[in-house]
Amino acid sequence: MTKRKAIISKKECVACGCCIKVCPREAISIPYGINAEVNYNLCVGCGKCSKECPASVIRLEVMNYETEKKMV
């Protein structure tokens, strides 16, 4: 699988919620008010959130072992 998904740099996220508002799949949430989280079952990697994010902390990356390790 070489699908790209939205990867959020959680440490830099300011939890403003701009990404939630633009996500057409409602795949993003900020459950504890600390950082945004992506539901990878829903994310289609459209990149809207990445464009909108005022802190530019969302990247689109191909999901593989390396990126999954970074997300934890």
Add this chain to the structure above:
Amino acid sequence: MKQKKRWYDYLWIFSLTYLILGFFNILFAWLGLLCFFIPLLISIIKGNKAYCNKYCGRGQLFSLIGGRFGLSRKKEIPKWIKSKYFRYGFLIFFLTMFMLMLWNTYLVAAGAKNLSQTIKLLWTFKVPWRWAYHGSFIPDAAVQFAYGFYSIMLTSTILGFITMILFKPRSWCVYCPMGTMTQLICKAKNVTSSRKK
């Protein structure tokens, strides 16, 4: 696919009205306390940033003007603005200025100072604002607070507007003191739940 609009997607009207009302009667500035206490209460009670995420009218106003109307370069914000040092530093600076404003209010209440009918922009420039108040039964201190609070609201709107033009529409959210503060509260509140992850 377009998302359904909800009632709170129109709260930008409140923010805009607030700014306009301050030009006519400064006492409306007191309403701004809502934008101060609601996010704090939500984060303290519910432990989330629903205010930023859903209800913040100022954020909506910026995304409307910068996004829909295109008054934004949509460039990446410089790294130093999103750094923890700047965000926490700005929060401390902002709170200090807030305390100073309360102190000024106290001085007027105590009779040590006369009511100053000015708006202080960017914590530096005094702008005469006499037309927005013509005397009432309300104590001078409460009026002074209104002037001080409106100064803060207008100053932060100007800063937000500048960064909206230079960077992405809602760049203000990156260093918004209320956002930083509520995120800190959420962090403190959810220490245990975030440890579990």
